[in-house]
Amino acid sequence: MAEPRPGLALRFQRRFLAARPLRSLPWPELEQSLRTAPDSALLADILHQLESTAAEPLDELYEALAAVLKEEEESTHCYKNYLLPSGDCVSLCESTALISGGTTGLLTWEAALHLAQWALRNPGLFRGRTVLELGSGIGFTGIAICKSCQPRTFIFSDCHPRVLRQLGENIQLNGFTPEPDGSWSIQTESQGQEVKGQSCQNPKVIVAELDWSSATEKQLLALRADVVIAADVVYDPEIILALIGVLQKLSSSRADRKAPEVFIASTVRNPDTYQLFQAELDKAGIRWQVIPAHSSCNFLYDVQPDVTILQLFI
CATH class of the missing domain: 1.10.220 (Annexin V; domain 1)
Known part of the structure; x- marks a missing residue:
């Protein structure tokens, strides 16, 4: 109703x-x-x-x-191309409207561009590893990493059905084939060993429907992430605790592997919200530090926003 x-x-x-x-x-x-x-x-x-x-x-x-x-009266989508340093490009179908389909996730936000630029300057962090992206949106950062940083596996995740649909289409538009639906939640030890022999030139790509409020520790640990990234996910106090809950579940001790490295990029639109995020991290016992980042972004051609990247120690 x-x-x-x-x-x-x-x-x-x-x-x-x-x-x-x-x-x-x-x-x-x-x-x-x-x-x-x-x-x-x-x-x-x-x-x-x-x-x-x-x-x-x-x-x-x-x-x-x-x-x-x-929105219902006319098309609000277009195709955008972002040139990578390698000469390759990321092609995306994006919304031209700030709000589309009841979500803001159908266009690329500034923090995603900054995070991708930082990742491309630090490819060794991703090479040969399993990367989980929280709140992937329509996929720019993850696709850029898949094309330039040679991860073994990249797991895109979001919770909005329309965003997930557009994300899958954009991944295929850039030459990658996502694993069949549902494969993300049932990985086993033997599957993980099988992936290790896979060529990093052609990373395994997974699209996961991941609701932070309901994701279980078992589901998150099954992803076996070595690195966790996110961009522009700290914009509303109401979702901060759910995000921190996911990070805490990812940090659960495992005898066979250490907790993943975590990097979160944020455009600081509201300093109070950003400071609340840092305060809640402190309360949860999650240490953090600011990662030095370039003040300008090669993917942006207009006003450069205030973007910071935090490394979290979960």
Whole structure:
């Protein structure tokens, strides 16, 4: 059942006034409400709530609201190509709208570009290893690593069905064939040994549906990750604890192998949210350090955002 109109409008107002990132606003609920009752009255209510606060108008918010309305009426996707230092490129089908299908995961965010650039400058960290990416989105960082860093296995993961579908298509667009659905959750010791003989020139690629709130320790440990990466996953206080829960499950002691190395890239849009993430890491006993990164990114051609990369010791 769709949320009552005043409640949804109030949620937009509160998050907007608290300077929450646009991607953390309740877009899926808005889209569902519009599908249930496709009229503009709900948007009018939301805009009235925002404008009645005397807050400064935010063009990006109005554009995002408009994008939700027009999404079903016209195509909002295009193909983008990102040139790698090797001369190869990553080709992606991306959304041209900030919000599409009730998610912000259908376009490439700045932190993913910075993380990929850092990875390509440190290929030895990934060569011959199993890499798990949390919140892969449409796949830029992972595809770049697969093309340039020679991992043995790369596990893309996300939880939104539409994002997973687009992710799979983008992986195939770049010449990789994902393993059959479900293979990620049933890896055994013998499967792990079989993969070790595999050529790193053609890494094994897996797409995993991974919901942080419900993933079990058994599922996560079955992935046998040597390295864990993520980009732009620290944008809303409501998901920070779920993310840290996943990291804690990945850190469980194993007699045969050490815990994975973890690197998380974040665009610092809201310093309070970013500091909350660091504070919760401290509370969980997860040590962290800032990884020196270049201030500019070769994949970006406009304003360079404030992106940091943390190495976590789980």
